[in-house]
Amino acid sequence: MAAPEEQELSQAQTEKLLQFQDLTGLESMDQCRRTLEQHNWNIEAAVQDRLNEQEGVPSVFNPPPARPLQVNTTDHRVYSYIVSRPQPRGLLGWSYYLIMLPFRFTYYTLLDIFRFALRFIRPDPRGRVTDPVGDVMSFIHSFEEKYGRSHPVFYQGTYSQALNDAKRELRYLLVYLHGDDHQDTDEFCRTTLCSEEVLTFINTRMLFWACSTSRPEGYRVSQALRENTYPFLAMIMLKDRKMTVVGRLEGLIQPEDLINQLTFIMEANQTYLMSERLEREERNQTQVLRQQQDEAYLASLRADQEKDRKKREEQEQKRQEEEKARQSILAEERRLRTLEEEKERKSECLPPEPPLDDPDGVKIVFKLPNDTRVERRFLFSQSLTVIHDFLFSLKETPEKFQIVTNFPRRVLPCLPTVEQPNPPTLMEAGLSRSEVLFVQDLTDD
Numbered sequence: 001m002a003a004p005e006e007q008e009l010s011q012a013q014t015e016k017l018l019q020f021q022d023l024t025g026l027e028s029m030d031q032c033r034r035t036l037e038q039h040n041w042n043i044e045a046a047v048q049d050r051l052n053e054q055e056g057v058p059s060v061f062n063p064p065p066a067r068p069l070q071v072n073t074t075d076h077r078v079y080s081y082i083v084s085r086p087q088p089r090g091l092l093g094w095s096y097y098l099i100m101l102p103f104r105f106t107y108y109t110l111l112d113i114f115r116f117a118l119r120f121i122r123p124d125p126r127g128r129v130t131d132p133v134g135d136v137m138s139f140i141h142s143f144e145e146k147y148g149r150s151h152p153v154f155y156q157g158t159y160s161q162a163l164n165d166a167k168r169e170l171r172y173l174l175v176y177l178h179g180d181d182h183q184d185t186d187e188f189c190r191t192t193l194c195s196e197e198v199l200t201f202i203n204t205r206m207l208f209w210a211c212s213t214s215r216p217e218g219y220r221v222s223q224a225l226r227e228n229t230y231p232f233l234a235m236i237m238l239k240d241r242k243m244t245v246v247g248r249l250e251g252l253i254q255p256e257d258l259i260n261q262l263t264f265i266m267e268a269n270q271t272y273l274m275s276e277r278l279e280r281e282e283r284n285q286t287q288v289l290r291q292q293q294d295e296a297y298l299a300s301l302r303a304d305q306e307k308d309r310k311k312r313e314e315q316e317q318k319r320q321e322e323e324k325a326r327q328s329i330l331a332e333e334r335r336l337r338t339l340e341e342e343k344e345r346k347s348e349c350l351p352p353e354p355p356l357d358d359p360d361g362v363k364i365v366f367k368l369p370n371d372t373r374v375e376r377r378f379l380f381s382q383s384l385t386v387i388h389d390f391l392f393s394l395k396e397t398p399e400k401f402q403i404v405t406n407f408p409r410r411v412l413p414c415l416p417t418v419e420q421p422n423p424p425t426l427m428e429a430g431l432s433r434s435e436v437l438f439v440q441d442l443t444d445d
Contacts, residue, residue: 016043023047023163023243044132047160079247079268081261082228132158135217139178139210143189151194152202155209159221162209167238170277172206172266177222179230180214184252188231195255201262206235233258235265239272339399347393351386353377362426363434366403369441372396380427387426388414391439400442405435412437 013036020043021032039046133156140154155162159175166173176193179185192198202208211218225234228250235247247265249258354361354377364387366374376390384403391397403412413423
């Protein structure tokens with residue numbers, strides 16, 4: 001029995017294996033396959049488990065891998081744009097800033113210490129993702145309740161699903177991580193994200209996925225993308241056959257500036273996307289060509305098989321006909337041998353021919369169908385069956401025949417029947433001392 005690694009995969013499993021490898025960046029196909037098999041080929045659960053491992057949560061199946069990233073975030077060519085908070089202006093602004101600085105420093109320091117200590121007491125509930133789709137949908141509902149329904153179209157699915165669709169459709173994926181407690185989040189959502197020009201630009205050029213970092217799915221993605229501040233946007237695309245972060249936008253960015261930065265990122269990476277599209281088109285054409293070749297081969301194979309089948313049928317039919325003819329010849333030979341043996345037996349059983357001076361003798365001349373004449377003497381007291389047996393024993397006589405008188409024409413009843421089991425004698429049949437009888441061939445009848 002073959003090992004699991006040697007068993008053939010179905011087409012659906014092969015597609016899942018390639019998708020999982022593209023989404024996780026793993027180079028080992030065996031490791032990808034083992035991970036999917038452990039999750040019963042559920043690609044969503046497998047990718048989620050990989051993200052949990054990246055966050056430091058041990059996998060329930062394998063030890064943490066050496067390369068746990070789902071998306072390539074280490075590309076040195078990634079474009080990063082950070083918007084700093086504006087500096088205070090004037091004497092009043094600087095006075096307020098300096099007065100609040102100690103309080104702000106103390107607040108954030110104590111908050112960080114509290115969060116750090118809390119990790120030892122109670123694990124972060126966001127560490128485990130149990131309902132990623134529910135996390136996304138819950139964020140969308142809360143966003144619409146607070147900011148209205150005029151916003152870019154949110155991708156209503158998990159982060160992994162969004163990556164998979166962006167890869168399959170060769171589109172840009174814009175990821176937005178929503179920080180609920182950040183001071184710039186509210187202004188960014190109202191003035192930038194919900195502006196008409198921004199939502200039109202995003203809806204017509206890319207997929208848009210968003211989630212709050214307060215929810216497990218958003219927190220998991222934030223750990224994978226390693227954002228520095230909020231609001232945070234990441235542009236992801238298929239680059240060098242991997243889903244790669246090609247742009248990072250952080251901070252309170254204005255609508256026009258956001259559109260300009262996204263346009264710049266798209267133009268800078270358009271050649272990579274075009275290359276991927278051309279390569280995919282070539283693969284598709286190669287696949288179509290291979291499929292056409294396979295179909296032509298299968299059609300040729302089926303034609304050859306049909307030709308071979310017909311040839312075998314013809315050969316079998318010819319063999320059967322030859323066998324039938326051979327059996328027919330053998331049957332005919334057996335029949336002729338049996339007939340010959342029967343003629344000999346009839347000849348041996350015939351009574352001897354009476355002498356010429358026997359007063360009871362009858363001279364009969366038989367005219368055979370081949371115009372041959374045969375003469376023999378019989379006795380009036382003998383049965384007509386003797387005449388029939390004599391003629392039957394002759395080689396010139398047909399296999400089936402009847403004996404007919406000339407005038408008046410009548411058929412002599414030489415063989416026993418149900419009505420007349422004992423054929424009459426020559427005397428009873430009304431024959432004279434000298435007769436000419438005709439043998440009529442009944443073989444064709």
